[in-house]
Amino acid sequence: MNRRLLSVGVFxxxxxxxxxxxxxxxxxxRNELTADLNQALAQTLKENRDYIITQDTIKTYKHLRxxxxxxxxxxxxxxxxxxxxxNKRLQKTAFITFDVVDNRYRNQLPDEHVxxxxxxxxxxxxxxxxxxxxxxxxxxxxxxxxxxxxxxxxACMISAFLWAMLSWLYLRKKQEEPEVVTGFGGLVYxxxxxxxxxxxxxxxxxxxxxxQLMLLFWNAPSHSLxxxxxxxxxxxxxxxxxxxxxxxxxxxxxxxxxHTDLKxxxxxxxxxxxxxxxxxx
Numbered sequence: 001m002n003r004r005l006l007s008v009g010v011f012x013x014x015x016x017x018x019x020x021x022x023x024x025x026x027x028x029x030r031n032e033l034t035a036d037l038n039q040a041l042a043q044t045l046k047e048n049r050d051y052i053i054t055q056d057t058i059k060t061y062k063h064l065r066x067x068x069x070x071x072x073x074x075x076x077x078x079x080x081x082x083x084x085x086x087n088k089r090l091q092k093t094a095f096i097t098f099d100v101v102d103n104r105y106r107n108q109l110p111d112e113h114v115x116x117x118x119x120x121x122x123x124x125x126x127x128x129x130x131x132x133x134x135x136x137x138x139x140x141x142x143x144x145x146x147x148x149x150x151x152x153x154x155a156c157m158i159s160a161f162l163w164a165m166l167s168w169l170y171l172r173k174k175q176e177e178p179e180v181v182t183g184f185g186g187l188v189y190x191x192x193x194x195x196x197x198x199x200x201x202x203x204x205x206x207x208x209x210x211x212q213l214m215l216l217f218w219n220a221p222s223h224s225l226x227x228x229x230x231x232x233x234x235x236x237x238x239x240x241x242x243x244x245x246x247x248x249x250x251x252x253x254x255x256x257x258x259h260t261d262l263k264x265x266x267x268x269x270x271x272x273x274x275x276x277x278x279x280x281x
Contacts, residue, residue, distance in 0.1 A: 014160035029148035037117035
């Protein structure tokens with residue numbers, strides 16, 4: 001795999017992991033705050049279910065809704081509700097809203113700077129009305145993000161930038177180093193890419209096993225190997241690899257002869273050599 005692609009791939013993986021983990025932890029923190037509002041509202045209603053909002057407040061609400069001709073949302077600061085909140089930051093900005101459930105009622109969505117509980121439908125016996133109650137807390141997305149656990153996302157992001165910096169330094173150093181390229185009989189081997197090329201610098205596609213055998217030939221003195229040396233290097237746990245070696249050589253020969261000026265020569269079945277293919281006139 002190309003080193004640059006590998007570096008970019010690892011960087012993007014770390015960054016994506018950081019973003020996904022950060023978003024997940026943000027959503028988890030927001031859900032925990034919503035659950036806190038839910039339990040506080042339930043506790044408040046449990047303590048004083050029969051008398052929640054005064055009749056005067058409800059009359060004022062209906063009058064405002066009638067005169068405005070639109071949706072009206074009344075917020076009530078309730079000490080009992082704030083007291084039941086476990087999160088102290090919520091206690092400072094929490095409040096309860098109510099709506100009278102009738103033919104004009106519609107569940108109003110909160111703005112982006114608040115967190116709200118689920119809607120609870122309660123019948124107020126004194127007012128004789130069904131009320132839709134919600135608990136709210138004013139918290140910006142940045143505040144919720146700051147309250148979430150971002151240690152793992154931060155570690156992934158720092159790792160991504162460290163990886164990017166180290167990869168850049170490594171690739172820059174590699175560019176400054178002279179590339180080691182050796183050639184023989186129209187076959188070229190690049191140490192940097194660890195690949196074989198033709199004389200025209202076209203990559204030669206070898207199978208992994210063919211690549212290993214070609215490297216053995218390439219690094220051997222005089223490019224010659226005994227059959228035993230090849231079998232030991234390629235199939236160390238196989239007792240008799242003669243047939244496997246014969247098949248490998250048979251399939252490798254036409255590839256070598258097609259792309260280079262070389263050929264694989266067998267010497268009485270004991271040695272194999274990579275030699276220049278002399279074309280007779």
